[in-house]
Amino acid sequence: MATYDGVFDTLGLRAWCDASGNDGPMSMADLMARTGGDDAGAGSLRDLPFPSLDALHEACGAIPQSRDLTLGLEQGFLAIRDGLRIVIDPLTQPLSWMLSDMIWVMTSTPWWIVIPALLLLAFFVARSWKVVGFVAATLGLLAFIDHFEPAMETLAIIFVCAFICVLFGVPIGIAMSRSDRMQRIGIPILDMLQTLPPFVYLIPLIFLFSVTEPKLYGIAIILYAIVPVIRLTDLGIRLVDQSVVEAADAFGMTSRQKLFGVQIPLALPNIMAGVNQTIMMSLAMVVIASLVSAPGLGVLVLRGIRNLELGVGLVAGLGIVMIAILLDRVTKAALARVDASQSSR
Amino acid sequence: MTNQVKVSIRHLYKIFGDDPVTAMEAVGEGMSKADLLETHNHVLGLRDINVDIRETEITVIMGLSGSGKSTLIRHFNRLIEPTAGEVLVDGENILEWDEARLRQMRRETMSMVFQKFALLPHRTVLDNAGLALATRGRKRKDYEAEAERWLERVGLGGLGGQFPHQLSGGMQQRVGIARALTSNAPIMLMDEAFSALDPLIRTDMQDLLIELQGELRKTIVFITHDLDEALKLADHLVILNDGAVVQQGEPQHILLNPADAYIADFVADIYRARVLRARSVMRTEPVDGEIAGEIDHNDNLESVIEKAEGSLSPRFRVMRDGKPVGTLLMPDIMRALVPRKAEHAA
Ligand SMILES: Nc1ncnc2c1ncn2[C@@H]1O[C@H](COP(=O)(O)OP(=O)(O)OP(=O)(O)O)[C@@H](O)[C@H]1O
Ligand SMILES: [Mg+2]
Numbered sequence: 115m116a117t118y119d120g121v122f123d124t125l126g127l128r129a130w131c132d133a134s135g136n137d138g139p140m141s142m143a144d145l146m147a148r149t150g151g152d153d154a155g156a157g158s159l160r161d162l163p164f165p166s167l168d169a170l171h172e173a174c175g176a177i178p179q180s181r182d183l184t185l186g187l188e189q190g191f192l193a194i195r196d197g198l199r200i201v202i203d204p205l206t207q208p209l210s211w212m213l214s215d216m217i218w219v220m221t222s223t224p225w226w227i228v229i230p231a232l233l234l235l236a237f238f239v240a241r242s243w244k245v246v247g248f249v250a251a252t253l254g255l256l257a258f259i260d261h262f263e264p265a266m267e268t269l270a271i272i273f274v275c276a277f278i279c280v281l282f283g284v285p286i287g288i289a290m291s292r293s294d295r296m297q298r299i300g301i302p303i304l305d306m307l308q309t310l311p312p313f314v315y316l317i318p319l320i321f322l323f324s325v326t327e328p329k330l331y332g333i334a335i336i337l338y339a340i341v342p343v344i345r346l347t348d349l350g351i352r353l354v355d356q357s358v359v360e361a362a363d364a365f366g367m368t369s370r371q372k373l374f375g376v377q378i379p380l381a382l383p384n385i386m387a388g389v390n391q392t393i394m395m396s397l398a399m400v401v402i403a404s405l406v407s408a409p410g411l412g413v414l415v416l417r418g419i420r421n422l423e424l425g426v427g428l429v430a431g432l433g434i435v436m437i438a439i440l441l442d443r444v445t446k447a448a449l450a451r452v453d454a455s456q457s458s459r
Numbered sequence: 460m461t462n463q464v465k466v467s468i469r470h471l472y473k474i475f476g477d478d479p480v481t482a483m484e485a486v487g488e489g490m491s492k493a494d495l496l497e498t499h500n501h502v503l504g505l506r507d508i509n510v511d512i513r514e515t516e517i518t519v520i521m522g523l524s525g526s527g528k529s530t531l532i533r534h535f536n537r538l539i540e541p542t543a544g545e546v547l548v549d550g551e552n553i554l555e556w557d558e559a560r561l562r563q564m565r566r567e568t569m570s571m572v573f574q575k576f577a578l579l580p581h582r583t584v585l586d587n588a589g590l591a592l593a594t595r596g597r598k599r600k601d602y603e604a605e606a607e608r609w610l611e612r613v614g615l616g617g618l619g620g621q622f623p624h625q626l627s628g629g630m631q632q633r634v635g636i637a638r639a640l641t642s643n644a645p646i647m648l649m650d651e652a653f654s655a656l657d658p659l660i661r662t663d664m665q666d667l668l669i670e671l672q673g674e675l676r677k678t679i680v681f682i683t684h685d686l687d688e689a690l691k692l693a694d695h696l697v698i699l700n701d702g703a704v705v706q707q708g709e710p711q712h713i714l715l716n717p718a719d720a721y722i723a724d725f726v727a728d729i730y731r732a733r734v735l736r737a738r739s740v741m742r743t744e745p746v747d748g749e750i751a752g753e754i755d756h757n758d759n760l761e762s763v764i765e766k767a768e769g770s771l772s773p774r775f776r777v778m779r780d781g782k783p784v785g786t787l788l789m790p791d792i793m794r795a796l797v798p799r800k801a802e803h804a805a
Contacts, residue, residue, distance in 0.1 A: 361577035363538055365591050365642065366565030379581045 116172035117163055131174035195321060202322065206329045209278070209336075213328035216270040217409065221263050228266065229253050240447035252440045261411065261433045268400055268410030268437060275332060275396045279340040280389055287347025287385075288373070297348065308341045312402050320406060331403035338399045342391035350384025351377050383453050390445040397438050411437070465646060465678045466512040466535060471544030473530055473702075476501030479542045492701050504530040506703040508544070512646075513695065515676040519710075521689040522699030528682045531699065532650050535680060536569045537561055548646075566595050570639035574651040576631045578623040584610065584634050585619030591642030602641070609637040613667065629660035633667075640671070649681045653688065665691055686726065690714075690734050698722060711739035717799060727798045732761040740795045741777045741785035750776045756784055760792050 122131055163169040167180040178186075220228060229250070236249045256265045290297045315334045323330045354377050362372045378385075404412030411430045418427015474482045474495075482501040492503040505527050512518045522528050533539040534546055537553055545552050548568065553561065570591060578587045585606050586593070592602035610619055613633040623631055632652060639647050653661045665688060672679065683689050689696055690710050697707040706718040714735060717723035738756035751773030754763055767773045767789055777785045 355577075357573060357575045357577040358579060360538060361571070361573055361579075364536055364565060364569075364571040364573075364648075365594050365638075366562040366567075367594050368562065371594060376579060379579075382581075 116169070118165060118170055118173035122174045127174065131176045133176070191318065191321060199322060206333060209274075209332045210327055210329040212274050212278075213271060213332050216274045217267050217328075220266040220270040225257060225262060229257075232269075236444050240444050241451055242447050245443050245447045248443055249440055252436050256433055256436060259429065259433075261414075261430065264409070264411045264414060264430070265433055265437060268397070268412070268434070271331070271335065271400050271403075271408060271410060272393060272396045272441070275335040275339060275400075276389070276393045278332075278336055279343050279392045279396070283340045283343035283388070283392065284347050284385065287344045287388075288351060288378075290344065290348040291351035291377075300344070300348075304341050304345060307337055312338055312399055313405075316403075316406055325406055328408075331400070331406050331408035334403055334406070335396050335399040335408075339392045339395040342395065343385070343388035346384045346388030346391070347381065350381030350388075353384065354380040383449060386445070386449040386452055390442065390449060393441050393445060394438065397434070397441065401434060462513040462515055464511045465514045465549065466680075467545075467547040468508050468510045468512075468531075468534070469545040469547065471505055471508040471531075471534060471546070472542045473504035473527075473534070473539065474501050474542045475504050483542050503702050505534075505541075506701075508704055510697055510704065510707065512678060512680055514645075514678050516694035517672060517679045517681055517692050518695045518697065519681045519683060519689045519693035520697045520699060521683050521686065523684055526699040527702040528684070528699060529650055530702075532648050532680060532682050535646075535648055536565050536571065566591060566642070566644075568644050569646045569648060570642040570644040572632070572635045572639050572647065572649040572652040574654055576623070576628075576635050576655075578631060578634055578638075580623055582622075583619060584615065584621050584623065584626070587623065587634050588619070588637040588641050590638050591644075606637070606641050609640045610634070612640070612671070613637045629656050629664065632656060632664065636664075636667075636671075640675070646678045646680070649679065651682050651684065654683065654685070661688070668692065686729060690729070698725070710734075711736060715739060715795065715799065723798065729798075731796050731798070732764065733759050735760045735795055737763060737775070737777050737787050738779070738784070740791050741787045742791070743785045746774065746786040746788065748774055750774055750786075752776070753778050753783075754787065755779070760795065763787060763792060764789075 122128055167178060167183070170177045171179045232253065233246050233250055237243075237246045240246070253262075253265075256262055286300070290300045312334070315337055316330075319330050319334055358376060358380065359372065362376045367375065400408055400410060401412035401415060404410065404416050411433045414430030415427050415434070417423060418425075418430065472483060472486065474486065476482055476499070479501065482495060482499045482503075485495060485499060486503060486506065490498075492506075495501055495503050508531060510518070510520075520528055520531060530539060534541055535548075537546070541554070546554060548564065553564065556564070579590070582590075585603065586599075588610050589597075589599070589602040589606035592605065593599070607616075607619055610616060610633075613636050615630060615633050615637065618626070618630070623634065626634065632655075635652070639649075653664045656664060668679075669692065681689075681692055683692075693710045695707065696710040696713055698705045698713070700721060706713055706722050711734075713722065714726050714729065714731065717726060736756065737754055737758045737760070740760065741756070752766065752775055754766065754775045754777055756777050756779040763775060766775070771789045771793070773789060775787045776783050777787050
């Protein structure tokens with residue numbers, strides 16, 4: 115005798131309940147309830163269970179159990195999976211190519227070309243010899259302890275993912291800054307992307323693609339890391355001094371001239387801060403993504419955990435920290451440069 | 460001596476809020492600004508403004524904070540859309556214009572100078588000065604000389620390579636003026652252009668403006684909340700209060716004939732001897748008696764009192780372009796120096 119039997123009886127739903135009533139496979143909870151239910155005094159208010167799916171199911175077979183919910187979700191996803199794949203697969207295929215090509219380029223080119231090339235890049239972005247020196251020392255140390263190749267794999271993934279984040283994130287941020295409606299729609303999605311634990315992204319992606327495809331981790335990283343660049347582009351453009359925008363209007367600028375001549379340049383420090391955060395978040399995610407076959411330093415960390423190889427894990431972890439500092443220094447230097455050339459405000 | 464009307468504002472209303480049309484009906488029936496805010500929760504920005512801006516004159520619009528000056532000047536180039544009324548530029552109603560036409564007017568016919576300068580911080584002084592021309596699609600080398608010339612003219616020669624934040628406030632506003640002049644637009648809108656500057660720099664800038672105007676003969680709309688500045692610059696003075704025009708006309712005339720107690724109060728603290736001119740106080744009908752000397756019609760009363768050495772008896776012949784136009788009697792000067800109560804105003 116279940117607690118909510120009476121409710122269904124008085125509502126006259128008994129026939130409906132029993133018609134489809136089936137005592138499907140008994141769950142562990144059912145068993146527990148059944149054994150426990152005997153000595154619990156019926157009618158005691160203290161033991162009144164919350165009218166949850168499981169509790170109601172006990173009284174009325176027509177109501178599904180809560181595990182049917184998760185099961186249904188899974189089946190629903192599997193049902194649309196093939197359709198989804200037909201659309202998403204070709205769309206995201208270039209990402210796979212970009213990732214594998216970039217990894218190939220950065221690991222198979224001799225170190226004496228890769229390192230100078232990276233230093234040159236660091237100089238172009240940061241325009242500071244101090245930063246270049248720091249990058250050289252970091253890369254040298256990583257190579258010295260034979261972690262050069264995984265470090266390059268990690269960097270390659272970050273370059274590709276951060277590039278795509280900026281490519282899509284900045285225009286999305288601009289769109290959000292220009293329409294309040296877009297912003298109202300966009301912000302909850304960004305909030306969700308940011309608060310979902312990173313592992314949760316991986317689950318549906320694993321169902322969608324095969325685990326060996328690079329785009330699997332590529333998409334996971336991009337979804338996670340694109341948030342700050344969108345947010346800060348939107349914010350940056352909205353924060354542009356309205357009197358300057360008004361002056362642009364008063365001198366007859368088209369909205370295009372205004373966007374590229376005034377709003378984006380003035381929002382640049384904020385956009386750059388967003389890019390910096392995006393890069394740092396892709397690094398965080400690239401480590402987690404090693405669970406789904408992303409190569410790089412994360413794999414070594416994972417090995418450390420799986421095989422309890424303390425030293426391997428710690429050294430790889432240190433390598434990640436070094437790469438994080440390196441990326442942060444370079445992008446912050448670029449940010450400072452933009453800031454300095456702009457204003458005293 | 461009246462010039463052609465360049466811009467004309469007709470029955471202009473502006474109501475801020477979600478549903479200005481309904482609020483407009485209430486205002487049409489004569490609801491006051493305070494009542495409108497209370498019952499409809501709408502702000503009455505401007506009420507039935509009628510102003511003519513004449514060519515080559517400086518029209519000063521003045522009023523206290525919140526009186527609607529900035530709102531009004533932004534209607535001249537339609538940065539703000541009115542709730543009702545017309546804005547005629549060279550006889551055409553700009554409210555009927557499409558975006559492209561309006562943009563062309565902003566590029567070629569009207570330029571603007573802002574209280575907070577509103578320079579582009581990421582562009583050099585030269586690029587800022589050339590903004591209007593660059594916006595029209597001219598290449599840098601085409602407008603460089605022009606921008607340089609105007610920078611020179613406002614006293615910033617050689618600073619073209621600096622960035623705005625490297626300049627002082629006064630210098631930044633000179634860039635703002637150079638930017639407006641480089642556009643070569645016949646109409647110049649200035650929204651409290653000198654209010655953010657300290658008093659000495661401000662006087663300099665006013666002198667600069669008067670000097671430039673003597674040479675360029677632009678049509679200028681100048682906003683200020685400072686009566687001294689208004690009286691110094693204005694050919695035509697418009698006084699706003701709570702979004703409505705209280706009185707407009709020749710500044711000397713307003714000073715001598717305040718329309719109501721508000722204006723009388725407003726002008727009460729002015730140092731009249733320095734502001735009032737001989738032409739506003741003189742008698743044009745023939746006066747018998749001995750003439751002690753000749754003065755120019757634009758001399759202020761202070762200089763006349765000085766010339767009379769404090770005596771009340773001398774009479775002066777007022778001259779304009781070498782011809783006598785009237786006679787100035789000392790008792791008239793004394794009377795003019797006492798602020799007139801609105802009730803006594805003619
Ligand atoms: N966008 C707006 N929404 C609502 N009310 C507004 C808006 N802009 C201006 N107002 C109101 O309109 C009135 C006039 O404002 P305006 O800025 O034109 O005054 P002002 O004379 O320029 O004052 P100040 O000397 O402070 O610049 C004020 O009561 C203000 O609160
Ligand atoms: Mg204002």
